[in-house]
Amino acid sequence: SQQGEEDPQALSIQEGENATMNCSYKTSINNLQWYRQNSGRGLVHLILIRSNEREKHSGRLRVTLDTSKKSSSLLITASRAADTASYFCARRSGNTPLVFGKGTRLSVIA
């Protein structure tokens, strides 16, 4: 199976700024999910957006999905040093297991 592409691979911002990460994919999907991974740890689920949804919010997170362009974006507003982590998109197609992208490494500088 093909992994999605995340963009950028790495992102460094100042505390208080917004961080935007993008994810593109090639096949049709049931849903797209975003996960966070702190260094040397497991992944933690952040948010799921279904294929018939265009935007979803959870706290400081905003996810958009454009199925015509096969792309999604994750926006973290008012970033904090504690947001420093890697962020992965993962997509589900049919009944197959989630396919993960390569991730974006976010560094938030205090």
Place this chain on the structure above:
Amino acid sequence: DGGITQSPKYLFRKEGQNVTLSCEQNLNHDAMYWYRQDPGQGLRLIYYSQIVNDFQKGDIAEGYSVSREKKESFPLTVTSAQKNPTAFYLCASSKGGGRANEKLFFGSGTQLSVL
């Protein structure tokens, strides 16, 4: 606390040796998964199991084996046939049952290195 427990956190393998990574969950989940993560890379699926006594190969199953004799446990064996085993291994589980809109719960990972 409910969750997924992986052990050990660090594991070292000698040439020609088989090693087994443990994964236990008490979430009453039907589905369990093993992923491999190389430095700076995403996750690649090794094996997954949607029900006890059944499992399927993922994208990179060669050199690995699994068993699913109990709902709570999904051990992964890295065999001597896996020539490049150094990686971070992640176990995950989900409710399963064909639910499309479900999320994965991950363990804290095992770092495997070759001596």
